[in-house]
Amino acid sequence: MRKHLAHLSEEALVALVARGDEAALAELYDRVGGIAYGIAFRVLRDDRLAEDAVQEGFLAVWRSAATYRAERAQARTWIVTLVHRRAVDLVRREERRRADPLELVQRQESADPAGSAEDEAWLGFERERVQQALRLLPDAQREAIELSYYGGYSQSELAERLGLPLGTIKSRMFAGLARLREVLDEAEGSWTPRLSS
Amino acid sequence: MDTETLELIAAYALDALDVDERGRAEELLSHSEEARAELRAFSDVTTALAVGASGPAPRPELRDRILSAARAEPSNVVSLESRRSRLAPVLGAVAAVAAVAALAVGLWGSSLSSELDDTRTALERERAAVALLADPDARTVALKSGEGRLVVDDAGEAVLVLDAIAAAPEGKTYEVWVLDGNRPVRAGLFDGGRDREVVPVDESVGAGAVVLVTVERDGGVDAPTSPPVVASQPV
Numbered sequence: 001m002r003k004h005l006a007h008l009s010e011e012a013l014v015a016l017v018a019r020g021d022e023a024a025l026a027e028l029y030d031r032v033g034g035i036a037y038g039i040a041f042r043v044l045r046d047d048r049l050a051e052d053a054v055q056e057g058f059l060a061v062w063r064s065a066a067t068y069r070a071e072r073a074q075a076r077t078w079i080v081t082l083v084h085r086r087a088v089d090l091v092r093r094e095e096r097r098r099a100d101p102l103e104l105v106q107r108q109e110s111a112d113p114a115g116s117a118e119d120e121a122w123l124g125f126e127r128e129r130v131q132q133a134l135r136l137l138p139d140a141q142r143e144a145i146e147l148s149y150y151g152g153y154s155q156s157e158l159a160e161r162l163g164l165p166l167g168t169i170k171s172r173m174f175a176g177l178a179r180l181r182e183v184l185d186e187a188e189g190s191w192t193p194r195l196s197s
Numbered sequence: 198m199d200t201e202t203l204e205l206i207a208a209y210a211l212d213a214l215d216v217d218e219r220g221r222a223e224e225l226l227s228h229s230e231e232a233r234a235e236l237r238a239f240s241d242v243t244t245a246l247a248v249g250a251s252g253p254a255p256r257p258e259l260r261d262r263i264l265s266a267a268r269a270e271p272s273n274v275v276s277l278e279s280r281r282s283r284l285a286p287v288l289g290a291v292a293a294v295a296a297v298a299a300l301a302v303g304l305w306g307s308s309l310s311s312e313l314d315d316t317r318t319a320l321e322r323e324r325a326a327v328a329l330l331a332d333p334d335a336r337t338v339a340l341k342s343g344e345g346r347l348v349v350d351d352a353g354e355a356v357l358v359l360d361a362i363a364a365a366p367e368g369k370t371y372e373v374w375v376l377d378g379n380r381p382v383r384a385g386l387f388d389g390g391r392d393r394e395v396v397p398v399d400e401s402v403g404a405g406a407v408v409l410v411t412v413e414r415d416g417g418v419d420a421p422t423s424p425p426v427v428a429s430q431p432v
Contacts, residue, residue, distance in 0.1 A: 025267055029260055037259070041252035051255065055263050062267045073237055077244045081212075084247060088212045123248065130249030148213035149246050155213050174200070174207040181242045 010075035018065035025062055032076050033058070035123075036083040043087040043152045044094070053090055057083030084149075091152035133183040141176030144169060198231060206232055210239035326356045326397045336432075343427030345394075347408050353401035357394075357408060359427065364390030365412060372413045373398055374421060377406035384408070386417050405431050 008016075008024075010031060016024035036057060040050040060082045068078055134142055147153045147161075155173070159166040202225070208214050209222040226232050329335055329348060338347040345359035357373065365371050365388050373396060374381035384400040398408055410427035 022264060022267060026260070026264055029263060033260065033263075034254055035248055037255035038252035039247035039250045042250040047253075047256070050252070051259050051262070054255065054259060055266060058263045059266055059270075063270070072233060073240055074244075077237075077240045080244045080247045081240060084243070085212055126245065126248045127251050130245050133245075134249070145211065145246070148208075148211045149243060150250060153213070154215045155208055155218075156215055158213075170204045170208065171200075173211060173213060174204040177207045177211065177239055177242055178203075180245075181238055184242060184245055 011070045014061070014065050014068050014070075014075045014078075017062060018068070025058070028061065028075070028079065029058060032079045035076075036080055039080065039150075040083055040087040042150050043084070043091050049090055049094070050087070053087040054083055056086045060086075088152040092154070092157075129184070133180050136183055137176050137179055141172050141179065144172035145176040145180070148173060198235065202232070203235065206235045207239055210236055210243050212243075322397045325354070326395055329354055329356050329397075330358075330395070338432050339430050341428045341430055342425065343410065345427070347398075347402075347429040347432070349402050349432050353403050355398040355402040355408065355432075357396040357398060357410070357427070357429075359389075359394040359396065359410075362389040362394050362427075364388060368415055369412050370415050370417060371410050371426075372417045372421070374409040374411065374425075375400040375402055375406055376409055377403055381409060381421055383417065383419065402432050407431050 008027070010028060013024045013028050013031075017028065033054065037050055037054050040053040040057075041047065044050045044053060057079065061079055068075065072078075073081070134145070137145070143162075144158065147158055148155070153161065155166060155169050158164075159169045162169070205214075205218070205222050205225065209219065209226075214222060226236060329350060335348050335350040335354075338349060340346060343359065344361065345357065347355055347357055349355040362371070370386045371389055372386055373384040375384045375398065376382075382400050384398045385396060387394060387396045402408060408427075408429040409421070409425040411421040411423050411425050413422060
């Protein structure tokens, strides 16, 4: 079945999912599932909970594919957003995270056996690009971004945890995200696949 | 757009809002195109952050778990949702979903490798077949031989739904015929080989007519040369 779908865009796959096409859902999982699990695990730091978040996110894709609007977000972004939202909702219910130190967990090397060498190369490049962009942020902004997106903390939780006014947290998040947007836009398209082995 | 609004959208993109504030952001997004454009840009950044998270790979079982869970709730099929109960007599709800899926995948796949006109034709055929399957007034006619059923409406539009018909042998194709009187009329070709084959019948199927399928050489022939592998009851 996969041979029929490999050439379709992720947006076209979502359209097929909206018609109950299970093979299209499988193809979307093959393309985005690794990234979705990666972020869910980063937030939840527990493989079972991360699996639950990914499953709930993909079932939301299955149920609500008909409501997806390509002009509002890339399909990949839509899916990652659904999974991240669930991961955040789950982690806020978990007490364990509260005891974690603020420092980020050491990043783990991903082994994604499903991806092609080209996908892997792209993923490796993309990760490096994002890490570099994060390093360009002032520490306070980076901390706000990482603790919210990777840590699942809400603004009010962060304000309390860091002992800062809520307004300060809000402006750090916005400034950090806006800066990241600039930096990532500048670096956009600079990747070229290595053709030699 | 003021800073406070931009901060709200940024925090929404990061999933950093408390639940009550989420509602406020969604309300804003529902009526502001400008806000949606900002969200789109911020969401591209958060998706990059997700890619940058580089966690471990999921266990292979997760894929099956998700697909099984999806299979267990086939009701997502949009416009068919409300028609599901009416479809049931025709196919059974799950079978209907599978049939539509097979059709969509099959025709979409083949259409992309064809010329534009073929693509249009394929999509029109697909639409027509799906509409017919979803039509509560369309009748189901049993098959005398072969596994499956024929679905036909009052205007003579018809679709053959075949269960697990093997792929046609190399160099051969399945050819559909409408037999109304003595002379079978050509009514389309298909290759088979899918769990559920949904085949639009290209000719009108009037009262008393029979739909047949034979195995013929590639490209089809003008008159059947072999005994039918599928035959419907008279409509």
